[in-house]
Amino acid sequence: MxxxxxxxxxxxxxxxxxxxxxxxxxxxxxxxxxGAVLPLYDEIFKQDKVKHILVRHEQAAVHAADAYARSTxxxxxxxxxxxxxxxxxxxxxxxAYMDSIPVVIISGQVPTHAIGQDAFQEVxxxxxxxxxxxxxxxxxxxKDLAVTIKKAFYLASTGRPGPVLVDIPKDxxxxxxxxxxxxxxxxxxxxxxIKGHSGQIRKALNLLxxxxxxMIYTGGGVVxxxxxxxxxxxxxxxxxxxTNTLMGLGGYPATDPQFVGMLGMHGTYEANMAMQHCxxxxxxxxxxxxxxxxxxxxxxxxxxxxxxxxxxxxSISKRVRVDVPIVGDVREVLQEMNRQLAAGKERPxxxxxxxxxxxxxxxxxxxxxxxxxxxxxxxxxxxxxxxYELTKDMDMxxxxxxxxxxxxxxxxxxxxxxxxxxxxxGLGTMGVGLPYALGVQLAHPExxxxxxxxxxxxxxxxxxxxxxxxxxxxVKIVNLNNRYMGMVxxxxxxxxxxxxxxxxxxxxxxxxxxxxxxGHIGMRIDKPEDVEPxxxxxxxxxxxxxFMDFITDQTENVFPMVPxxxxxxxxxxx
Numbered sequence: 001m002x003x004x005x006x007x008x009x010x011x012x013x014x015x016x017x018x019x020x021x022x023x024x025x026x027x028x029x030x031x032x033x034x035g036a037v038l039p040l041y042d043e044i045f046k047q048d049k050v051k052h053i054l055v056r057h058e059q060a061a062v063h064a065a066d067a068y069a070r071s072t073x074x075x076x077x078x079x080x081x082x083x084x085x086x087x088x089x090x091x092x093x094x095x096a097y098m099d100s101i102p103v104v105i106i107s108g109q110v111p112t113h114a115i116g117q118d119a120f121q122e123v124x125x126x127x128x129x130x131x132x133x134x135x136x137x138x139x140x141x142x143k144d145l146a147v148t149i150k151k152a153f154y155l156a157s158t159g160r161p162g163p164v165l166v167d168i169p170k171d172x173x174x175x176x177x178x179x180x181x182x183x184x185x186x187x188x189x190x191x192x193x194i195k196g197h198s199g200q201i202r203k204a205l206n207l208l209x210x211x212x213x214x215m216i217y218t219g220g221g222v223v224x225x226x227x228x229x230x231x232x233x234x235x236x237x238x239x240x241x242x243t244n245t246l247m248g249l250g251g252y253p254a255t256d257p258q259f260v261g262m263l264g265m266h267g268t269y270e271a272n273m274a275m276q277h278c279x280x281x282x283x284x285x286x287x288x289x290x291x292x293x294x295x296x297x298x299x300x301x302x303x304x305x306x307x308x309x310x311x312x313x314x315s316i317s318k319r320v321r322v323d324v325p326i327v328g329d330v331r332e333v334l335q336e337m338n339r340q341l342a343a344g345k346e347r348p349x350x351x352x353x354x355x356x357x358x359x360x361x362x363x364x365x366x367x368x369x370x371x372x373x374x375x376x377x378x379x380x381x382x383x384x385x386x387x388y389e390l391t392k393d394m395d396m397x398x399x400x401x402x403x404x405x406x407x408x409x410x411x412x413x414x415x416x417x418x419x420x421x422x423x424x425x426g427l428g429t430m431g432v433g434l435p436y437a438l439g440v441q442l443a444h445p446e447x448x449x450x451x452x453x454x455x456x457x458x459x460x461x462x463x464x465x466x467x468x469x470x471x472x473x474x475v476k477i478v479n480l481n482n483r484y485m486g487m488v489x490x491x492x493x494x495x496x497x498x499x500x501x502x503x504x505x506x507x508x509x510x511x512x513x514x515x516x517x518x519g520h521i522g523m524r525i526d527k528p529e530d531v532e533p534x535x536x537x538x539x540x541x542x543x544x545x546x547f548m549d550f551i552t553d554q555t556e557n558v559f560p561m562v563p564x565x566x567x568x569x570x571x572x573x574x
Contacts, residue, residue: 011177028050036082056463061078098424139168196327196329214279216282238348241360243275245286250415272562300321310327311327379553383550396449397444398413398449399436400432402430436451455483
């Protein structure tokens with residue numbers, strides 16, 4: 001029976017859940033079955049509108065749904081069972097929460113009469129997930145189910161996005177009621193501000209126009225807020241330098257001459273120095289976190305005016321004092337900034353602008369990303385550079401795990417479009433790379449998807465090679481294998497007297513054979529001259545998952561680096 005919003009008929013809770021997902025336009029649901037969600041899985045079997053993707057671990061289900069959401073403008077959806085199902089999902093939920101990604105997680109729960117009785121596979125999903133969700137719900141009455149799911153999607157996708165969990169007891173899944181899906185759900189306690197204050201925007205523009213050493217600093221909010229075009233218009237009109245955070249890469253084109261590179265702990269020298277020495281700083285959709293500005297006390301050694309645009313008022317003046325706060329949707333605010341700028345005749349001082357750009361050019365001359373290009377051992381940077389060279393004209397998405405390889409991908413792959421760089425920023429979750437790649441490939445079946453990873457990270461969720469086989473997902477895996485937990489080893493070298501405690505991976509699998517065991521293609525590359533041929537062959541295999549195991553220099557470190565507790569101008573260079 002075809003149903004639309006507003007049509008009333010009696011359905012079970014499991015049927016209602018699937019109908020709600022259909023009403024929300026959900027294409028894929030990532031999950032893993034278990035006793036407490038079998039009524040839901042029975043309904044999944046009976047329909048074909050919402051496709052279920054069977055992962056091999058619940059953590060990977062959330063990561064894949066998370067990446068699906070990051071690479072689209074849609075909400076990711078997850079289905080897990082009670083007890084260990086939902087606890088396995090918590091790492092993925094926390095990852096999405098830290099990076100403000102819209103995901104709705106539906107978890108099964110023991111029957112309502114058994115809640116609190118230590119029933120088999122019972123866990124307090126609401127209590128467990130409360131610190132790492134935007135909101136969560138326990139549905140105790142089937143009559144509340146449809147409106148609760150509507151609220152979950154609304155909360156997940158509006159304001160500052162984030163994961164929302166809906167916990168549904170098994171008896172609620174089987175109980176019946178009339179189905180009605182509301183068109184909207186006004187919530188008195190939740191009204192995110194969309195429009196920025198016009199007066200505050202004018203005040204910010206006046207300061208920007210008077211600046212002698214201006215800087216525009218943008219984060220993931222520009223990407224999530226779909227404000228890249230508006231940002232580019234503002235930057236080009238003003239002629240100012242622009243930097244992106246790790247999460248903001250692609251929000252402003254990396255090949256644009258006004259882009260000074262990523263900033264922060266492993267950012268470029270020129271970006272960090274410009275941030276530290278600017279006199280007016282416009283922050284857009286960013287949160288001044290510890291990996292970006294280092295020590296706040298050091299950051300405030302320089303006197304500057306800070307203007308901050310963010311949809312989340314709690315992010316403003318949280319870590320640094322802000323002179324002009326602007327609460328609102330970043331796209332709406334940037335549109336208003338551009339309108340006001342176009343309506344006036346004021347423009348920045350060209351003499352001051354030239355002097356500032358000359359200073360930035362001097363900093364850029366340090367060539368902070370240089371490395372030994374004549375090495376007889378594969379340098380990981382060279383692999384990423386060659387990856388970019390060969391794929392930059394493709395419809396390309398790059399996911400990464402967490403570690404040195406993540407930083408090299410961020411430094412050397414030039415992202416010119418938003419939503420093409422998928423990585424875990426806030427939580428720094430090892431293991432995300434492969435499930436991220438699968439989620440992106442499902443969202444964009446005609447695109448090329450590469451996962452840049454390391455031999456430690458990839459093993460966290462390597463079982464998802466089985467998922468890739470089942471659904472014919474031809475992602476390309478670029479494993480920068482240095483036989484260490486690379487970033488752990490780097491910190492141990494710098495700050496712990498070269499005591500490499502438990503960071504050496506001396507029992508690694510044969511990744512080629514392991515990949516082949518899952519039914520895919522594996523390659524081992526250990527000579528610099530073989531890097532390009534291997535990449536070319538892998539990307540020519542459009543229908544195959546190819547795992548490229550690049551044996552790289554064990555001693556290579558990520559530079560520049562701002563040590564923990566230090567300031568942006570206290571970088572360690574090569």
